[in-house]
Amino acid sequence: xxxxITRKTFILTAVVGGIILMTAVILNTVFTSIxxxxxxxxxxAEVSSFYLEAMADRRAKTITNLINNNFDQMxxxxxxxxxxxIGSDEELRTAIGSLKSLLSLDRFALVDTDNIVxxxxxxxxxxxxxxxxxxDTMDKRYISTVSIYGSSKQLCLAAPTPDxxxxxxxxxxxxVQIDVKEIVDLLAFExxxxxxxxxxxxxxxxxxxTKLGDFIxxxxxxxxVKKVIPEESWNEHCDNFSxxxxxxxxxxxxxxxxxxxxxxxxxxxxMMVVLICDSVIQNRIRSxxxxxxxxxxxxxxxxxxxxxxxxxxxxxxMKTLSERDLAAEKENTKTFRNMANTDSMTGVRNKHAYxxxxxxxxxxxxxxxxxxxxxxxxxINGLKLVNDTLGHAAGDKLIKDACALICEHFTHGAVYxxxxxxxxxxxxxxxxxxxxxxxxxxxxxxxxxxxxNEVVVSIGYSTLTPEDQMVHDVFERxxxxxxxxxxxxxxxxxxxxxxxxxx
Amino acid sequence: xxxxxxxxxxxxxxxxxxxxxxxCSTASSGAAASSGTGSSEVTVTDGSTGTSExxxxxxxxxxxAVNFDHELDQYEPKKDHYNFYFTYKIVHPxxxxxxLGMEDAQRKFLDKGITITYEYMAPEAASAEDQTKRxxxxxxxxxxxxxxxxxxxxxxxxxxxxxxxxxIKVMTFSSSDxxxxxxxxxxxxxxxxxxxxxxxxxxxxxxxxxxGKVAILVGSKGAPCHEDRARGAKDxxxxxxDMTIVATEYDMDSVDMAYDxxxxxxxxxxxxxxxxxxxxxxxxxxxxxxxxTGSDTVIVGMDHDQEALHYLKDGIIYCLGVQxxxxxxxxxxxNAVKIADGNKPGELFxxxxxxxxxxxxxxxxxxxxxxxxxxx
Numbered sequence: 001x002x003x004x005i006t007r008k009t010f011i012l013t014a015v016v017g018g019i020i021l022m023t024a025v026i027l028n029t030v031f032t033s034i035x036x037x038x039x040x041x042x043x044x045a046e047v048s049s050f051y052l053e054a055m056a057d058r059r060a061k062t063i064t065n066l067i068n069n070n071f072d073q074m075x076x077x078x079x080x081x082x083x084x085x086i087g088s089d090e091e092l093r094t095a096i097g098s099l100k101s102l103l104s105l106d107r108f109a110l111v112d113t114d115n116i117v118x119x120x121x122x123x124x125x126x127x128x129x130x131x132x133x134x135x136d137t138m139d140k141r142y143i144s145t146v147s148i149y150g151s152s153k154q155l156c157l158a159a160p161t162p163d164x165x166x167x168x169x170x171x172x173x174x175x176v177q178i179d180v181k182e183i184v185d186l187l188a189f190e191x192x193x194x195x196x197x198x199x200x201x202x203x204x205x206x207x208x209x210t211k212l213g214d215f216i217x218x219x220x221x222x223x224x225v226k227k228v229i230p231e232e233s234w235n236e237h238c239d240n241f242s243x244x245x246x247x248x249x250x251x252x253x254x255x256x257x258x259x260x261x262x263x264x265x266x267x268x269x270x271m272m273v274v275l276i277c278d279s280v281i282q283n284r285i286r287s288x289x290x291x292x293x294x295x296x297x298x299x300x301x302x303x304x305x306x307x308x309x310x311x312x313x314x315x316x317x318m319k320t321l322s323e324r325d326l327a328a329e330k331e332n333t334k335t336f337r338n339m340a341n342t343d344s345m346t347g348v349r350n351k352h353a354y355x356x357x358x359x360x361x362x363x364x365x366x367x368x369x370x371x372x373x374x375x376x377x378x379x380i381n382g383l384k385l386v387n388d389t390l391g392h393a394a395g396d397k398l399i400k401d402a403c404a405l406i407c408e409h410f411t412h413g414a415v416y417x418x419x420x421x422x423x424x425x426x427x428x429x430x431x432x433x434x435x436x437x438x439x440x441x442x443x444x445x446x447x448x449x450x451x452x453n454e455v456v457v458s459i460g461y462s463t464l465t466p467e468d469q470m471v472h473d474v475f476e477r478x479x480x481x482x483x484x485x486x487x488x489x490x491x492x493x494x495x496x497x498x499x500x501x502x503x
Numbered sequence: 504x505x506x507x508x509x510x511x512x513x514x515x516x517x518x519x520x521x522x523x524x525x526x527c528s529t530a531s532s533g534a535a536a537s538s539g540t541g542s543s544e545v546t547v548t549d550g551s552t553g554t555s556e557x558x559x560x561x562x563x564x565x566x567x568a569v570n571f572d573h574e575l576d577q578y579e580p581k582k583d584h585y586n587f588y589f590t591y592k593i594v595h596p597x598x599x600x601x602x603l604g605m606e607d608a609q610r611k612f613l614d615k616g617i618t619i620t621y622e623y624m625a626p627e628a629a630s631a632e633d634q635t636k637r638x639x640x641x642x643x644x645x646x647x648x649x650x651x652x653x654x655x656x657x658x659x660x661x662x663x664x665x666x667x668x669x670x671i672k673v674m675t676f677s678s679s680d681x682x683x684x685x686x687x688x689x690x691x692x693x694x695x696x697x698x699x700x701x702x703x704x705x706x707x708x709x710x711x712x713x714x715g716k717v718a719i720l721v722g723s724k725g726a727p728c729h730e731d732r733a734r735g736a737k738d739x740x741x742x743x744x745d746m747t748i749v750a751t752e753y754d755m756d757s758v759d760m761a762y763d764x765x766x767x768x769x770x771x772x773x774x775x776x777x778x779x780x781x782x783x784x785x786x787x788x789x790x791x792x793x794x795x796t797g798s799d800t801v802i803v804g805m806d807h808d809q810e811a812l813h814y815l816k817d818g819i820i821y822c823l824g825v826q827x828x829x830x831x832x833x834x835x836x837x838n839a840v841k842i843a844d845g846n847k848p849g850e851l852f853x854x855x856x857x858x859x860x861x862x863x864x865x866x867x868x869x870x871x872x873x874x875x876x877x878x879x
Contacts, residue, residue, distance in 0.1 A: 093620060115594075116624070121609055124623035129599040147809070147876045148603065 007322065011315065018311055026300050033293040040289050049248050052261035052274045056246075059187045059197060060265045060272040066183065067267055070157050070176050071141065073103040078161050078174050081110070086166050089123060096120045107154075107177040110161070113170045130175070132158040138173050143268050145207055146177060153180045153207050155268070184208045200262070200271045202242050207270060212260070213277050215253045221273065225249055241271055343417040345396060346403040354416040354424060361426070362470045373464035374427035374435045375471065376413070377478040378406055379486060381456040382495030383421040401455040409442040410435075423457075424475070435461065443485075447492060456494040458486035568825045568861035569807070569875060573604070573833045575611050578851060581844045587621035588641045589835070591652035591677055592726055593629040593756045597783045597806055597828060598652070601677050604832025612840070619836065629723035629756055631655035638662050647843035648672045650835060652692075655725035656682040663687050672842050676835040677828075679727035680855065689848050691835045694857045696728040699824050700735025700781060702862060703803040706822050707777045710801050714745030715776030718768045720761055720789060720804075721753045722782030729753075732781035732805065749775065754784055761788020769796050780804030783811070786823065790814035809876050816868035824860045825871065831858050 077099040086092050092110075097120035100108045109119040115133045117126035127133050132142040142158040158175035165171070180199065187197060199208040204222030211217050216224045222241060226234045228251040240247045244264035251258055260275035341353035349357075364370040380402045387395035399421065406423055407415050412431030416424045427435045439461060449456050460482025462474045490496050589605075591598045602623055609619045622641075626633040634654040639662070641649060649666065653659045653675055660682040663673050667686040675681050680690040693699070707717065719736050722729035733751065740746050749772045754761035761784050769775055769792060778793075778800055780786040786804025790811065793800050802820045804811065807828070814820040838852045848854035863871055 121613075121618070121620050122606065122623060123621075124602060125594050125625050127594040127627060128596050129602070 011318070015311065018307060022304050022307060025303065029296045029300050033289075033296050037289040037293065048259050048276060049250075049261060052248065052259060052276055053246070053263065055195070056197070056261045056263040056272045056274040059274070060263045062187060063183060063199075063268070063270070063272065064266045066178070066186065067143065067155070067157060070105065070178065071159055073105055074108070074157070074159055074174050074176060077103055077105060077108060078110075078159075078164055081166065082164050088167065089118070092118055092166060093120055093123075105176050106179065106182070109175055110164070110166075110171050111158075111173045111175065113172050130156065130158070132156065132173065132175065142173075142175075145180075145201065145269065153209070154178060155180060155183065180208050184210055196275045196277070198273050198275075199265070200241070200273055202244075202269050202271070204238075204241060212273060212275050213258060215258065216260075216275070225251060228253060244269075244271075346400055346417055348403055348407065348415040348417055348423075350416065351418040354418050357414065357416070357426060358471045365464070365468065365470060370428070370464065372428055372432040373471070373474065374413075374432045374461060375463075375474040375478045376410065376425035376427065376435070376439070376459060376461040377475065377482040378402070378423040378425065379458045379482055380421035381458055381486065381489060385495055398455055402457050405442065405445070405455055405457060409438045409445075432463070435463075446489070450489065450492055450494045453495075456489055458482050458489055458494075460485055568859070568863065568871065569827050570830050571607075573607060573611075573830065575608065575615070575837060578837075578841055580612070580615075580617050580840050582647075583616060584618045585620070585647045585840055585843050586645065587619065587648050587650060587836070587839050587843070588644070588646040589621060589623045589650040589652075589676065590634055590637050590641075591623070591625045592634070592654045592679070592723060594625050594627050595756055595783065596808060598623075598625060598677065600807065600828035601832040601835070604829040604834075605836045606832075607829070608833045608836035612836075617840075619840070621836075629654055629726060631658035631725060634659055635662050638666065642666055642669070642671055646671075648674055648839045650674045650676045650839060651681070651687070652677040653679040653681050653727060654723070656680070656685075656727045657725070660685040674835075674839060674842055677831050678826075688842050688854075689838055689852060690855045691838055692831050692856070692858055693728060693826055693860060694855055695860065696731035697735040699805065699860050700732030700779070701739045702735075703732075703805070703822065703824055704736040704739035704779050706862065707779060707801055707803045708739065708743055708746060710821055711746070711776050713743045716747050716749045716772055716774060717777040717779060718750040718752070718765075718772070718775060719748060719779045720764060720781060720785035721751065722756045722784065724753050724755070726782075729781050736779045736781065754782075754788060756782060756784050758784045758788045758791075761785045762791045763788075765789040765792035766796065769793070769798055769800065773798075775800050777801040777803070782806065783808050786811045786814070786820055790819045794819055807871070807875055809872070812868050812872045812875070815863070815865055816872065818865050822862050822864050824862050826860045827858050834858070 080099060081092075081095050084095055086095055096108055096110065096118065099105065100120055107119065109117050111117050111126065111130075111133060115125060115127040117124050117130070131144050131146070132138065138158070138160040140160065142156070144156045144158075146154045146156045148154055154177040156175055156177050158173050161171050161174050164174070183199070196210065196212045197208075198206055198210045198212045198216075198221070200221050201207055204220045204224075206212070206218050206220065209218065212221065215228075222234070222238055225237070229237075229249060233249075237247060237249060239245070241262070246261070246263040248259060248261040250260075256277060258275060258277050260273055262271045262273045264270070265272050341349055341356065343350040361370065361373065365373075380398060383395055383398055386398050399417075402421075403415070403417065403423065406425060410425045410427065410431060412429070412434065413425040413427040416426070418424050425431075439459065442457075443459060446456050446459070460478045460480065462477035462481065464474050468474055486494075486496075591601070605621070605623065609621070612619050624637060626637075631654040634651070635658060638649070638651065638659075649671055651659065651663060651673065653663075656679065663675070663681050664686045666673050667688070673687045675685075675687050675690040675692070677692045678696070680692065680694070681687050704717075711717075717740060719733055721733045724730075737748065737751075740748055750768045752764040752768065754764055761780075765778065765788055768778075775798070778785075778789045780789055780802060781804075783806035786802055786806075787808050787810050789802050789804065792798075793802060794814075802814075803822050804820060805824045805826070807823070807825045811820060811823060815823055834856060838856075841851050846852070
């Protein structure tokens with residue numbers, strides 16, 4: 001059986017459909033926003049990594065340049081000393097001091113073949129102090145990190161001096177020691193607090209004494225990051241440190257992302273490490289993304305509210321229209337019902353209405369729910385004669401006059417036209433109580449009308465008796481009485497149809 | 504010997520190391536300034552061992568075991584240039600640490616407009632003969648003061664007396680003073696080597712429950728500091744009837760030799776319970792050998808070698824006696840200036856200063872590595 005679409009079904013479908021549609025819009029917006037944020041973060045990470053790598057690489061090159069520059073300066077110093085007529089240790093100290101100042105060489109010193117070190121102020125046996133002196137001969141440059149007793153770390157640059165002979169003594173090497181703190185000063189960032197850097201050994205030991213953010217701080221880098229990255233990744237970074245391969249590490253600490261890049265410093269065992277905590281770029285773009293997301297959410301919320309308001313208005317309007325339609329339908333029904341129960345000529349109830357009333361009264365009689373009921377049967381005298389002689393218009397007027405007469409006297413009763421010239425009046429309650437008085441009055445008026453040649457109506461009546469089973473029983477008695485009255489009135493000169501058997 | 508025992512963690516001290524160092528060194532410097540000697544107060548414990556109750560001062564003590572924060576005292580040098588000669592027993596990192604203290608003092612004098620030049624020389628192998636030769640070579644050179652870390656007090660003391668008699672200003676420094684009665688003007692360094700040896704041995708004995716077989720590794724034969732520590736060790740062992748000394752060997756300040764000697768001792772005495780190391784090379788060589796052989800022999804030793812500190816950190820070495828080499832070097836140069844100016848021991852400086860030694864344990868190793876070598 002095909003299900004009929006009702007108004008309720010239609011509204012329900014509209015509401016549910018609207019909600020589904022709005023949910024889909026919201027979810028789609030949120031999903032799109034999340035996708036956008038993720039894509040942005042990935043892009044930012046790549047940019048940050050590139051940025052960090054560039055910074056680390058630039059600083060590593062700065063150190064390389066520093067190293068090369070010091071080697072060049074050392075060579076100049078050695079060449080100068082080699083050409084000077086130095087005859088004593090005192091003169092050598094003076095020369096070393098002058099060159100140190102002139103060429104900005106930190107702790108510039110010479111070493112003879114007995115591993116005795118000559119500086120501006122001291123001469124000392126340095127075999128145990130300088131690692132590059134562990135070999136008897138020296139044939140190449142030597143770069144090392146010196147852990148000085150007392151925490152200070154220095155970069156030691158040593159170069160062989162095969163041609164250096166002073167006062168007949170052969171010298172095997174020259175060297176400078178640069179304090180790592182000075183290198184740190186050279187590399188210092190301007191945006192400290194957001195970007196950090198540090199120099200690290202192959203095993204992750206901090207050489208520069210600089211803090212690499214709050215998490216790694218001054219600790220061993222590899223040991224520290226081991227806590228926040230997968231072991232496989234950690235092993236890879238250890239290998240990179242050990243083999244001097246650049247790389248980057250990203251991790252999250254206390255909800256904050258940190259990215260660090262490391263690049264090897266050429267010629268040394270060092271790793272230059274640069275770290276960004278909560279990258280400015282990342283924060284900025286994240287802020288933009290979040291702002292966009294907020295805007296999208298607001299738009300969705302606005303559309304949702306607007307849709308709900310619109311839906312409410314539509315539903316309200318629909319309800320109003322429905323109520324109006326329902327009222328009109330009720331009115332039409334009432335009109336149709338009135339039209340069906342009303343005599344169009346006289347305006348009183350018709351036979352159909354009488355039948356309905358009779359059925360209701362019969363029901364009450366059966367239920368013994370009624371005790372006052374009077375039925376008056378009225379018949380217009382001479383209607384056919386008028387129709388035949390004066391025309392139907394005069395006949396209609398006669399009918400209307402008769403109806404008016406009846407209605408005028410039985411104002412508390414229900415008047416029905418049940419035939420062309422026949423009316424019935426149903427009287428209950430007050431109409432019943434005044435029935436006889438009104439009958440008397442109307443009959444007198446009718447009798448007067450005979451003399452004035454106006455409308456004459458024959459009236460019979462009866463009331464409900466305990467023996468009556470239905471209204472028709474009462475009607476029959478009233479009808480018989482009406483016929484008797486018609487005869488009386490004829491005798492009194494009332495008009496009647498010409499071929500009437502009574503005539 | 505300052506002898507503190509700490510079983511609690513020392514890690515938090517890293518954070519306050521600077522503050523502690525500053526406060527401790529200030530106190531130390533203040534004392535030095537007031538006395539004019541540059542010496543440090545010595546705290547000697549009651550000889551109880553590493554299992555004793557924690558000393559609340561211990562964390563500070565480890566940080567101040569080596570004082571890197573020195574200032575010159577109020578003494579005003581009479582000249583603007585001094586030239587010194589120092590000779591010590593052997594080319595060895597221990598004396599490199601002393602040299603750093605001297606260089607610190609030299610820089611601080613330079614900041615005051617006083618130039619100090621000096622030679623700081625030693626042979627590759629400890630030798631009283633070599634030291635004698637060096638002293639004879641420099642006696643006629645124009646040095647304001649000659650400083651000597653006595654290689655062998657019996658051999659060197661007469662040489663020093665002779666030099667003093669000839670008008671040369673002579674002082675002794677770092678690990679070993681000259682013999683009692685030597686005419687040298689003053690000594691800056693460790694004056695409690697015997698007690699250092701005794702205290703380390705006492706710690707070992709307690710660890711071993713006062714019973715077992717032990718070996719003693721010594722540095723250079725005749726070196727007063729090494730011999731004194733060995734004597735202190737032997738006398739302590741002698742107090743306990745259930746402890747025996749199975750070997751006493753000299754590594755001549757060579758780590759490699761210490762390693763070889765330890766392996767030999769372990770081979771000869773597989774059930775060796777402990778090794779007492781009287782110098783800086785001993786514990787390194789011993790720890791290498793013990794690690795290699797997998798022995799559970801307990802090692803106690805001297806000094807601050809970086810490798811030894813790592814062995815301490817790893818639990819291979821039980822404890823180390825750390826001397827304040829930096830302060831020894833600083834005070835040596837500062838007193839040398841006063842001696843060069845003709846001052847005698849008294850108000851300006853002590854005839855014999857007494858630098859500190861601090862015994863540290865496994866839990867102290869990390870902070871000591873950080874303190875001495877920035878090793879994190």
